[in-house]
Amino acid sequence: MEHAITVEKLKKTYGAVVALDGVDFAVPTGTVLGLLGPNGAGKTTAVRILTTILTRDSGRAEVLGIDVGSHPQDVRERIGLAGQYAAVDENLTGHENLRMVGLLSHLSPNTIRARSDELLERFDLAEAADRPARTYSGGMRRRLDLAAALVHRPQVLFLDEPTTGLDPQGRTGLWRVIEELVADGTTVLLTTQYLEEADRLADNIVVIDHGHVIAEGTATQLKARLGATIVEVELADPACAERARTVLAPLGTSEVQSDGRSVELKANDGARVAIDVVRALDHEGLEPVKLGLREPTLDDVFLELTGHGAEESESEDAPALGRGRRARGAA
Amino acid sequence: MTAATITQTVSDRPQRSALGWAVADTKTIAWRNLVTLRRLPQLLVFATVQPVIFVLMFRYVFGGAIHVSGRIPYVDYLMPGVFAQTVAFGAIQTGVGLAEDLNKGLIERFRSLPMARSAVLAGRTLADLIRNVFVIALMLAVGYLVGFRVQTNALGLVAGMAVMLLFGFSLTWIFAIIGLSVSNAETAQAASFPILAPLVFASSAFVPVNSMPGWLQAFAKNQPVSVAIDAVRSLVLGGQYASTEKVLASLAWSIGIIAVFAPVAVRRYRRAA
Numbered sequence: 001m002e003h004a005i006t007v008e009k010l011k012k013t014y015g016a017v018v019a020l021d022g023v024d025f026a027v028p029t030g031t032v033l034g035l036l037g038p039n040g041a042g043k044t045t046a047v048r049i050l051t052t053i054l055t056r057d058s059g060r061a062e063v064l065g066i067d068v069g070s071h072p073q074d075v076r077e078r079i080g081l082a083g084q085y086a087a088v089d090e091n092l093t094g095h096e097n098l099r100m101v102g103l104l105s106h107l108s109p110n111t112i113r114a115r116s117d118e119l120l121e122r123f124d125l126a127e128a129a130d131r132p133a134r135t136y137s138g139g140m141r142r143r144l145d146l147a148a149a150l151v152h153r154p155q156v157l158f159l160d161e162p163t164t165g166l167d168p169q170g171r172t173g174l175w176r177v178i179e180e181l182v183a184d185g186t187t188v189l190l191t192t193q194y195l196e197e198a199d200r201l202a203d204n205i206v207v208i209d210h211g212h213v214i215a216e217g218t219a220t221q222l223k224a225r226l227g228a229t230i231v232e233v234e235l236a237d238p239a240c241a242e243r244a245r246t247v248l249a250p251l252g253t254s255e256v257q258s259d260g261r262s263v264e265l266k267a268n269d270g271a272r273v274a275i276d277v278v279r280a281l282d283h284e285g286l287e288p289v290k291l292g293l294r295e296p297t298l299d300d301v302f303l304e305l306t307g308h309g310a311e312e313s314e315s316e317d318a319p320a321l322g323r324g325r326r327a328r329g330a331a
Numbered sequence: 332m333t334a335a336t337i338t339q340t341v342s343d344r345p346q347r348s349a350l351g352w353a354v355a356d357t358k359t360i361a362w363r364n365l366v367t368l369r370r371l372p373q374l375l376v377f378a379t380v381q382p383v384i385f386v387l388m389f390r391y392v393f394g395g396a397i398h399v400s401g402r403i404p405y406v407d408y409l410m411p412g413v414f415a416q417t418v419a420f421g422a423i424q425t426g427v428g429l430a431e432d433l434n435k436g437l438i439e440r441f442r443s444l445p446m447a448r449s450a451v452l453a454g455r456t457l458a459d460l461i462r463n464v465f466v467i468a469l470m471l472a473v474g475y476l477v478g479f480r481v482q483t484n485a486l487g488l489v490a491g492m493a494v495m496l497l498f499g500f501s502l503t504w505i506f507a508i509i510g511l512s513v514s515n516a517e518t519a520q521a522a523s524f525p526i527l528a529p530l531v532f533a534s535s536a537f538v539p540v541n542s543m544p545g546w547l548q549a550f551a552k553n554q555p556v557s558v559a560i561d562a563v564r565s566l567v568l569g570g571q572y573a574s575t576e577k578v579l580a581s582l583a584w585s586i587g588i589i590a591v592f593a594p595v596a597v598r599r600y601r602r603a604a
Binding site for chain 1: 442444450
C-alpha cells in the first residue's frame, strides 16, 4: 500500500467553531509525518478523527486503506495512540498497565506477557515494572504510555505532542525510541510544537492553522522559505535601526522589529553572513549594541506562514467541550 | 482494499463473539479498578469513616431521644439506614473515578482500543458493586459491635444486603453520568453531594418519617432511599417492619433507575472525550 494514512477535504466543527476546514494530507507507508501548528490549529482534532475517537463531519479519512468511520474496530486493531497526557493508570504497575491494554486489545495472555517484558526492557522500565506508575518520573510515564500504544504491534502509530513537558534528556530519549520504531517500518503521525522535533523525526511536515493546511514539505524546504539563518542586530536608537535596515537589505530580508531599535535579517548564507553584516555596519559607522546569530525556530516558521506565533492562544483555542484539560492543549 | 483484507485480523487474536469480548473487557476494567482498591485499602477505610461516625453519634448521642415503633432497640432501626447512607455516598466515587479517567486521558486511550464500548462503564460499576460488598460487610461488623442484631434469620440478612447492593448499583449509574459531564474529580464530588444529601437525610434512615412535618413526610416516605431502607428493615427486622410491598417497591426503583440512567450514561460516554 502506498499510503498508510489518507486524509482528503476533512471537515470537523464543534458548534460554531470550525476545527478542520477541508484538510488534505497523505502519509506514505513507513514514513513519519510531522503535523505542526499552533494551539487550536486542528492538529489534535485530526489525530482524534484518525484514531476513531471523534467522528468527522465530512471528507475522507482512511488508515491503511480502511475508512475510520465505517470500520472503526478494524482501524483500532491496527493503530497505536500515545497522547500528550501519558494515559497510564497510576495505581497499576508498569506490567499491569501493559497487561490491561493488551487484554483490551484482545491479545492472548501469552502474547501479552512476552510482549510487555520485551517493551519494558526496551524502554528501560524493566526495573520499575512492578512498581505502581504513580512512582514514575514524567519521562518514565511517557515511555510507559508509548509502550502501551505498542503492545499490539500497531502498523500505524499516532503521537500527539509526545515530548511536551519533558526535560531535554527525556525528550532525546523518546526521540531515539521513536527512531527505532520507524526503522522497524512503523508509519508515524506526529504532532508537535517543536520544529527541532519535527526536524529530527519527520520525513515530511504539514503545517496547519485555523483548520487549513498552509504549508507542506520537508523540514529543509520549510526552513529554506525563511532563510536558514537569522541575524539579530540591536542599535542605539530607531534612526540607526532604520539606517542599518537599509544597509543590510542587500544581504537578505531585513526588517525593523516592533521595539524600533532592532533589525532582524533572514539570510540563506549561514554564519558567513555574519561577517558581511559586521562589515556593512562598520562601513556605515553603525555600532550595534547587541549582535546575535540564530537558527530559525518553529515560531519563525509560524510567524512567516501565519502572521502569529506558535504559543499565541486564540479565543477558539479550545473547542474543548468545556474540559479543563483540553483548554491547555486542544489543537 | 477488499473486504477480505479489512476483516483480516492480527494472527494471535483469540476468536470470541462480540458478547464474549464485552464480558472479557468488562472483567478487565473491573480488575483494573479493583487493583486500585487493593493497593490503596485506605479508600475502603475512608468510605466507612463518615458512616461509622454517624453510627456512634446516633447510637450513643441522639439515639436515646429518638423513639421508634416496635419492640426493637434504636440501633436495629438505625443500621439499615446507615447501610443506605454508605452505599449512597459511596456511589459518588463512581463519578469521581470516571472524571479522573477522563481527565488523565485514559478514556481517550480506551476509545482508541478495539475493546467493547460498553465495558468501561460496566467494568467500573461492577467494581464499585464489589467494593460495596466489602464496605457493607465492614459496616455490618461495626453494627454488631455496637449492638445491632438481625431479628429474622441469615436468609433475611443476605436478601436485605442484596436489596441494598442492587440499590447502590443503580445509584452508581446516576453518578457515572455526573462524572462524565464535569471537568474533574473535585467537581464531580461537589456536584454529587447536594443531590444525595436531601435523599439520605430526608428519609427514614435515622428518624421515623412520621416525626417530620407533613409536607416533608410525603416525599420522605416514598423517595427511593427510604424505600430501600424500609425494604432492608423488612428483611432483617421483620415483625411490624415486615412489608413485601416495600421490598418489591425497592427492587422496582432500582431496576427503574438502571433502565433510565444506564442508557443515558452510555450515550454520555460515547460523546465524552
